[in-house]
Every structure is written in structure tokens, then in C-alpha cells.
Amino acid sequence: MRNWLYLHSRALAQALERLGGQPFGTLLSALVMGVALALPAGGYLLLDNIAVLARGVSGTPEISLFLDDKADSAQAEAVQGKLQAEPDLASFRFVSRDEALRQLESSGLGDVLSGIAVNPLPDAFVVTLRSDDPELFEALSARMRNWPGVAHVQLDSAWIKRLSALIGLGRTVVLMLAALLGLALVIITFNTIRLQILTQKNEIEVSRLLGATDRFIRRPFYWFGSLQGVFGGLVALGVVWIGVDVLAGPVAKVAESYGALVALSHPGWLESLATVASAAALGWLGAAISVRRHLAET
Amino acid sequence: MIIFDKVAKQYPGGYTALDGISLRIAPGELVILSGHSGAGKSTLLKLIPAIERPTSGAVRINEQDISRLPRRAVPYLRRNIGMVLQESRLLFDRSVYDNILLPLIINGHPPGDAAKRVGAALDLVGLHGREKEFPAGLSGGEQQRAAIARAFVNRPSILIADEPTAHLDPAYAAEIAELFKSFNGAGVTVLVVTHDVSLFRHWSPRRIALAHGRLMEE
Structure with a gap:
């Protein structure tokens, strides 16, 4: 175990030495990988922010149950009884047609109704759910539509559902982008390692003559690919971080115009770690494929 | 003990480098291998660390047939064989x-x-x-x-050298020959390919000459 650690530490030092020996090339590779990785990483972060924003703007999800004009008090009580029996409701309240009219007048829309002699608004129940699951909203509202005395059910979650679907689509696009750019990263590392193997050809031959196993020869290249991935991942994080800083102001202004308070967040520790670890794994993969293919040729 | 048993080596294209070589080298021996260019000296030497494999026959080191050694076992064989090539390969x-x-x-x-x-x-x-x-x-x-x-x-218990003094001044060459003798004095089996046999004459080593892939004299 000690020897294994020693050999790995030597291979790591050798890989760092090779990277440090060509600083410009290392920097360029890290930048190319970083920019490629920043696209899916930034896209993921943006979608995450939008999802948080959607939850913040929608507040507590509600369903409005409008009663039939002809519904009498017995029917209203029956609806109330059914609502009390529903386990998924957090709360509900009755809004009478008079109260609804008063609310409308106080909102500044009273003039709209000034020419109408009779109050056209129906009695209603405003229902709050325990969960913001769009599926639950759908199921519950479908049941409520069939209750006697209920004329119309208005689902406040419709736009959330649409947004949720859009975020889902966005996530799929980001995943596809990540897969494509991940492949690009593997190809970049593959090529870099191929050039490294050509550069180190003499050392590889000499090491083989001295009794080096294939594993011994491959080890520094694996570290080289992984380290290149780590540097690329760090550059990607830097790009995303700066991007968030640059966009935070304009996004907050747009959100403010819609009456929402929005602050774009930087990637958290977990996301940052996942980005760097994925980049390292992709670098390792590119190195592994390249080493397997090209070492046989030396 | 290094044993060459009816060893032949043919390269792709049909060139025969070694033709039925049988040879035994005892542990601790100092052997000088000579012959003209293309006689098969380097090929013979390369069979010991399995850099080349015989086309037929067997090469045995301490009773292990290295001609049929799996590729993954070759590095471990080489760790017990010191190699000095014509160019230093540093x-x-x-x-x-x-x-x-x-x-x-x-x-x-x-x-x-x-x-x-x-x-x-x-x-x-x-x-x-x-x-x-x-x-x-x-x-x-x-x-x-x-x-x-x-x-x-x-x-290592075996030291092989392919023309180690080829590009050196006589004084340097003599120093190198001295070194090989001192290793042999420590019990190491030493096999040196050289054109300049006179460098080693003081120590009366075993001399083997090759010509056209065959053993000519011992």
C-alpha cells in the first residue's frame, strides 16, 4: 500500500512537472476545456435559479372554486363538507359574492362594474394545498369539477406546470450539451496525451527496458489527463462565477419590473465539486483511451 | 544458468539472424561475444531480456523458458537483468x-x-x-x-552489454572494461558483445564467436 502510494505520488509529481514544463499549452488546454464545460455548468445553474424563482413568485399554490349562480346555501355547505374531507388541503376559505365585489372595488376596478345593476360575481372557495405538486393540482381540480354546485375550477398552477415542463426541457437540452461537450473534452485529452506519448517515446522505451510494467508507464498519463480536467473544471467554475456576477444586476432589474425579488446564486460547494470531479473523470477517460491505443504503438 | 537450446531467429522478410545456436552460460561467468557485423551478436543478446523472441528453440534462464514468457511477465524478468546498449540511452x-x-x-x-x-x-x-x-x-x-x-x-544477477565501448577513446574503453570485470568479480554473470576483444584479454574470459548466425568457436 505504501509503495502504491509512493508510486502514485511520483506519477502525480511527474504529471505536474510535465504540465508545468509547458505552461502556455497547459493554460490553453485548460481555457478550452473550461469554456466548453462552462456552457452546461452555467446552463444548469441558470435553470436551477429559474426553478427557485418560480417557486418564490408563485407563493402558496391555490385553487379557486366558483359556485353556480343558482347554488343555494345547502349546496355551498355540501361543497364545504367535501373540502373538509380532503386530506391534501392545507386550508380553505369562503369568499362570498359581496366580499368578492368589495375586493374588486378596492383593487381599483370598481368602475368596470358601475354600469351593472346586479353583482355578477359568484360565491367561491379559495383552496390552499399542502404540496405544490402539479399532478396533485390536476387530480384534485378534476374531482372538484364534478361536485354538485361547482360551476368552474380555476387552477393557479397552470403556469407553474408550463414553466416546470419548460425547465424539464431545458434540463434535457443542458444534459445533451453536457454529453456533447464532455465528449469534446475526452477528445481534447485524447489528443494531448497522444502528443505526450510521442514526446516521451524515448523515456517509455527506456523504462520498458528497465522492467517497467504497462501500469507504471500509464500512471503519469492518467494523472496528466485528470489534472488537465481539474484545471479545465476550475476555469469553468471561474467563468460561471464571473457570469453570475455580471448577470446578477440586469436579472434583478428585470425581476423587479415584474414585482419579484430575485438574486442569482453562485454554484454551491456540491455543484462546484461535481463540476471539477466530472472534468477530472472525463480527463482521466480521455487519457485512458489514448494511452491504451497509443502505448501499443511505441 | 543461461541456456540457448537450438535457437533460431528469422526476421520478417526471411533474414536469418541466428541459426540453431546451442549454448550454456554458467552463473558468474564473464563471456565475450564477438563476430562481424550482422553475425547475430545483438540478436542473441536481445533474446536474454526477451526484447526479441526466438523463431524456434528455447532460451532458458534458471530453468525458466523465457521464449514463452507471457508479455506481462517480461518486465519482472528484465528487473533482474542489467542492460547497457551501444548508445547510453540516458x-x-x-x-x-x-x-x-x-x-x-x-x-x-x-x-x-x-x-x-x-x-x-x-x-x-x-x-x-x-x-x-x-x-x-x-x-x-x-x-x-x-x-x-x-x-x-x-x-542484477545478469549484466548484458552491446558494444559498450564502441564510440569511446581507448582510455575510456579500458575503464569501462574494468567496470564489467569488477561486476563479474562480485558474482554477476556478464555477457559483453564487442568488436574489441583485446580490452578483456587480461582476465581470460570465455570467448564466443558468431558468424552468419552460427557459433564458430569457443
Whole structure:
């Protein structure tokens, strides 16, 4: 175990030495990988922010149950009884047609109704759910539509559902982008390692003559690919971080115009770690494929 | 014991480098292998660390048939064989010290023990104090001595050398020959391919001559 650690530490030092020996090339590779990785990483972060924003703007999800004009008090009580029996409701309240009219007048829309002699608004129940699951909203509202005395059910979650679907689509696009750019990263590392193997050809031959196993020869290249991935991942994080800083102001202004308070967040520790670890794994993969293919040729 | 049993080697294209060689080299022997260019000396030497494989026949080292050794086992065979080639094959981007250290790293020696062994090898070849230099800063003879130190630092039981004095002045060549004799004196089996047999004449080594891939005289 000690020897294994020693050999790995030597291979790591050798890989760092090779990277440090060509600083410009290392920097360029890290930048190319970083920019490629920043696209899916930034896209993921943006979608995450939008999802948080959607939850913040929608507040507590509600369903409005409008009663039939002809519904009498017995029917209203029956609806109330059914609502009390529903386990998924957090709360509900009755809004009478008079109260609804008063609310409308106080909102500044009273003039709209000034020419109408009779109050056209129906009695209603405003229902709050325990969960913001769009599926639950759908199921519950479908049941409520069939209750006697209920004329119309208005689902406040419709736009959330649409947004949720859009975020889902966005996530799929980001995943596809990540897969494509991940492949690009593997190809970049593959090529870099191929050039490294050509550069180190003499050392590889000499090491083989001295009794080096294939594993011994491959080890520094694996570290080289992984380290290149780590540097690329760090550059990607830097790009995303700066991007968030640059966009935070304009996004907050747009959100403010819609009456929402929005602050774009930087990637958290977990996301940052996942980005760097994925980049390292992709670098390792590119190195592994390249080493397997090209070492046989030396 | 190194045994060549009816060994033949044909290269692609039909060129026959060795033709039915049978030979036994006892542990601790000093053997000088000579012959004209193309006689098959280097091919014979390369069969020992399995750089080349025989087309027919068998090469045995300590009763192990290395002609049929799986590829993955070859590195472990080579760790017990020191090799000095015509060109030093030193790594020019590493110091003399790091070049000599390489076989010990490959063999998994602990760092402390490795440092002692490198120091002893440097003393032996007379390069003490030059360890921080890079090979480009050494003369041809010094480079070859560094290569010999690298071949011997693992304390192999067999040492093979292919024209180790080919490009050296007579004085340097004599020094190198002395080194091989001293290794042989320590019990190492030494097999040297050389055109200049006179370098080793003082020690009455066993002499083997090859011509056209066949043993001519012993």
C-alpha cells in the first residue's frame, strides 16, 4: 500500500512537472476545456435559479372554486363538507359574492362594474394545498369539477406546470450539451496525451527496458489527463462565477419590473465539486483511451 | 544458468539472424561475444531480456523458458537483468542521479534505500559529485558510465552489454572494461558483445564467436 502510494505520488509529481514544463499549452488546454464545460455548468445553474424563482413568485399554490349562480346555501355547505374531507388541503376559505365585489372595488376596478345593476360575481372557495405538486393540482381540480354546485375550477398552477415542463426541457437540452461537450473534452485529452506519448517515446522505451510494467508507464498519463480536467473544471467554475456576477444586476432589474425579488446564486460547494470531479473523470477517460491505443504503438 | 537450446531467429522478410545456436552460460561467468557485423551478436543478446523472441528453440534462464514468457511477465524478468546498449540511452531531461534512480523506482525500492544504492553506484563508476548534472554535460565515456551505473544499481544477477565501448577513446574503453570485470568479480554473470576483444584479454574470459548466425568457436 505504501509503495502504491509512493508510486502514485511520483506519477502525480511527474504529471505536474510535465504540465508545468509547458505552461502556455497547459493554460490553453485548460481555457478550452473550461469554456466548453462552462456552457452546461452555467446552463444548469441558470435553470436551477429559474426553478427557485418560480417557486418564490408563485407563493402558496391555490385553487379557486366558483359556485353556480343558482347554488343555494345547502349546496355551498355540501361543497364545504367535501373540502373538509380532503386530506391534501392545507386550508380553505369562503369568499362570498359581496366580499368578492368589495375586493374588486378596492383593487381599483370598481368602475368596470358601475354600469351593472346586479353583482355578477359568484360565491367561491379559495383552496390552499399542502404540496405544490402539479399532478396533485390536476387530480384534485378534476374531482372538484364534478361536485354538485361547482360551476368552474380555476387552477393557479397552470403556469407553474408550463414553466416546470419548460425547465424539464431545458434540463434535457443542458444534459445533451453536457454529453456533447464532455465528449469534446475526452477528445481534447485524447489528443494531448497522444502528443505526450510521442514526446516521451524515448523515456517509455527506456523504462520498458528497465522492467517497467504497462501500469507504471500509464500512471503519469492518467494523472496528466485528470489534472488537465481539474484545471479545465476550475476555469469553468471561474467563468460561471464571473457570469453570475455580471448577470446578477440586469436579472434583478428585470425581476423587479415584474414585482419579484430575485438574486442569482453562485454554484454551491456540491455543484462546484461535481463540476471539477466530472472534468477530472472525463480527463482521466480521455487519457485512458489514448494511452491504451497509443502505448501499443511505441 | 543461461541456456540457448537450438535457437533460431528469422526476421520478417526471411533474414536469418541466428541459426540453431546451442549454448550454456554458467552463473558468474564473464563471456565475450564477438563476430562481424550482422553475425547475430545483438540478436542473441536481445533474446536474454526477451526484447526479441526466438523463431524456434528455447532460451532458458534458471530453468525458466523465457521464449514463452507471457508479455506481462517480461518486465519482472528484465528487473533482474542489467542492460547497457551501444548508445547510453540516458534520459537527457533528467539529472544523472534521476537516471540512475529510475530502475529502483520501477522496482519499487523505498526512497531511503534507493538513495543509498544510487550513491554506491555513482561511487563505483566514478561519477560521485556529478549526480546533479544532466547527461548533456558529461563526456561520452561518462555517459556510458552513468548508463552502466543505471544497469547495475538494481544489483542484477545478469549484466548484458552491446558494444559498450564502441564510440569511446581507448582510455575510456579500458575503464569501462574494468567496470564489467569488477561486476563479474562480485558474482554477476556478464555477457559483453564487442568488436574489441583485446580490452578483456587480461582476465581470460570465455570467448564466443558468431558468424552468419552460427557459433564458430569457443
